[in-house]
Amino acid sequence: MTDPEPTHDIEAVFREKGIPFTRQRRLIWDFFAGADRAATITEAADGLRSEGVGQATVYRTVALLGDLGLLARVQDRSGEICYTAPPIGHSHPLICGVCRRVVRFDGDGDVKELEARLSAATGFSIYGHHLEVYGICPDCRREEGAQA
Amino acid sequence: MTDPEPTHDIEAVFREKGIPFTRQRRLIWDFFAGADRAATITEAADGLRSEGVGQATVYRTVALLGDLGLLARVQDRSGEICYTAPPIGHSHPLICGVCRRVVRFDGDGDVKELEARLSAATGFSIYGHHLEVYGICPDCRREEGAQA
DNA sequence: CAGCGGTTGAGAACGGTTCTCACACGTCGT
DNA sequence: ACGACGTGTGAGAACCGTTCTCAACCGCTG
Ligand SMILES: [Mn+2]
Ligand SMILES: [Mn+2]
Ligand SMILES: [Zn+2]
Ligand SMILES: [Zn+2]
Numbered sequence: 001m002t003d004p005e006p007t008h009d010i011e012a013v014f015r016e017k018g019i020p021f022t023r024q025r026r027l028i029w030d031f032f033a034g035a036d037r038a039a040t041i042t043e044a045a046d047g048l049r050s051e052g053v054g055q056a057t058v059y060r061t062v063a064l065l066g067d068l069g070l071l072a073r074v075q076d077r078s079g080e081i082c083y084t085a086p087p088i089g090h091s092h093p094l095i096c097g098v099c100r101r102v103v104r105f106d107g108d109g110d111v112k113e114l115e116a117r118l119s120a121a122t123g124f125s126i127y128g129h130h131l132e133v134y135g136i137c138p139d140c141r142r143e144e145g146a147q148a
Numbered sequence: 149m150t151d152p153e154p155t156h157d158i159e160a161v162f163r164e165k166g167i168p169f170t171r172q173r174r175l176i177w178d179f180f181a182g183a184d185r186a187a188t189i190t191e192a193a194d195g196l197r198s199e200g201v202g203q204a205t206v207y208r209t210v211a212l213l214g215d216l217g218l219l220a221r222v223q224d225r226s227g228e229i230c231y232t233a234p235p236i237g238h239s240h241p242l243i244c245g246v247c248r249r250v251v252r253f254d255g256d257g258d259v260k261e262l263e264a265r266l267s268a269a270t271g272f273s274i275y276g277h278h279l280e281v282y283g284i285c286p287d288c289r290r291e292e293g294a295q296a
Numbered sequence: 297c298a299g300c301g302g303t304t305g306a307g308a309a310c311g312g313t314t315c316t317c318a319c320a321c322g323t324c325g326t
Numbered sequence: 327a328c329g330a331c332g333t334g335t336g337a338g339a340a341c342c343g344t345t346c347t348c349a350a351c352c353g354c355t356g
Contacts, residue, residue: 020302020353042343054305059344079221094266094274103270107262114258115281118242122251124283126242130223131279133263135272168322168333190312202336207313 008033008070008088017068024053028061029070029085037100038074038082038093074132076100096137098144107131156181156218156236165216172201176209177218177233185248186222186230186241222280224248244285246292255279 010029014021031044041062045055062083065071071083077097084093084102091104115126136144158177162169179192187195189210193203210231213219219231222241232241232250239252263274284292 018354022303022353024304052305055343056306056345057304060303094270094272096272097275103266103272105262105266107259110258110262111279111281114253114255118251118253118281119283121253122242122283123286124242124244124251125289126281126283127245128282129280130282131259132277133259133266133274134276134278135267135270135274138271141273166323170322170334172335200336203312204314204337205335208334 008085010070013068013070019064024048024057025061025064027051027053028058029065032065032071032083033085035084036102038076038084038095038102039100040080040082044083074102077134092131092133094133094135096140097134098136098140101137101139105133107133156233158218161216161218167212172196172205173209173212175199175201176206177213180213180219180231181233183232184250186224186232186243186250187248188228188230192231222250240279240281242281242283244288245282246284246288249285249287253281255281 010026010033011021014025027048028044031047032039041058044062045053045058048058049055062071065085066073066083070085072086072093073081073083074093074095075081076095082100086093087104090106090108092107094103094105095101111129111131115129118124119126158174158181159169162173175196176192179195180187189206192210193201193206196206197203210219213233214221214231218233220234220241221229221231222243223229224243224245230248234241234252238254238256240255242251242253243249259277259279263277266272267274
């Protein structure tokens with residue numbers, strides 16, 4: 001598991017790549033990076049409308065941040081697609097399927113050996129993997145206790 | 149009753165649950181189960197239109213098969229959502245990012261230990277995980293030659 | 297501070313998914 | 327085998343999330 005880490009210096013990333021850094025991009029980044037749980041694009045657009053951010057800009061910026069590796073796409077228990085800002089470096093999300101709270105961990109030690117076996121067995125050249133773990137966080141488990 | 153076969157006896161599953169088994173459901177099942185690679189709903193609908201299967205029925209049936217655990221949702225390199233009929237039992241897909249050919253493997257031995265650590269460290273009750281490995285199959289690698 | 301080129305917002309367009317509803321058909325009791 | 331019932335189905339409309347268009351705006355550089 002990773003510890004509480006500093007977020008990316010997004011302005012520096014943009015400057016380094018020569019990509020204009022706008023008020024909207026900062027707001028959208030802050031929306032995702034400032035949350036401790038994944039959010040949908042619709043939620044971001046709704047939350048930023050009052051700040052004068054258009055929905056097309058939210059879509060464009062989420063795609064841009066995704067390309068830059070600054071936003072990861074995950075999904076909750078209902079299959080809804082959400083985005084979360086990962087810390088620096090490679091990690092995987094442990095997601096509460098109910099409230100979408102995200103805890104990051106590094107599981108590559110477990111996967112690397114598996115990938116080597118797969119490559120040897122199948123002849124595939126492996127270029128990546130996708131690992132998410134789903135659970136119910138203590139808070140949500142408490143609230144769901146009464147029901148099934 | 150006993151099915152030592154590697155593929156699901158879908159008709160028996162339906163009968164056992166008292167769910168009507170129709171011509172369309174057989175066709176849609178065959179479309180996914182008869183392929184060695186994942187396919188999108190759109191592809192299934194296009195491929196079965198000439199058989200007189202409506203697209204609404206394809207959507208409904210894919211959802212139904214998913215609920216029954218007879219179809220697994222995966223995604224290719226571009227993030228496109230596809231479906232593939234897994235063999236009996238729990239497994240994970242190794243997907244060729246180029247042609248979407250799927251090879252299944254059981255990687256739970258590697259994940260189980262990880263999940264135990266995560267559960268202990270976070271207090272989450274873990275109900276599932278999503279693991280896909282991406283690669284290029286030997287055939288596609290040959291066709292593409294060397295690359296970056 | 298002026299000029300350029302990328303970015304933005306409003307709304308239209310687009311396309312995948314779901315809904316509606318009359319009709320067809322699978323299932324089961326007889 | 328037959329008939330009645332209840333579920334499934336197809337065509338097309340509706341719905342809604344996403345992308346596109348384009349004129350105005352603004353961040354960046356000099
Ligand atoms: Mn990893
Ligand atoms: Mn597994
Ligand atoms: Zn939770
Ligand atoms: Zn391939």
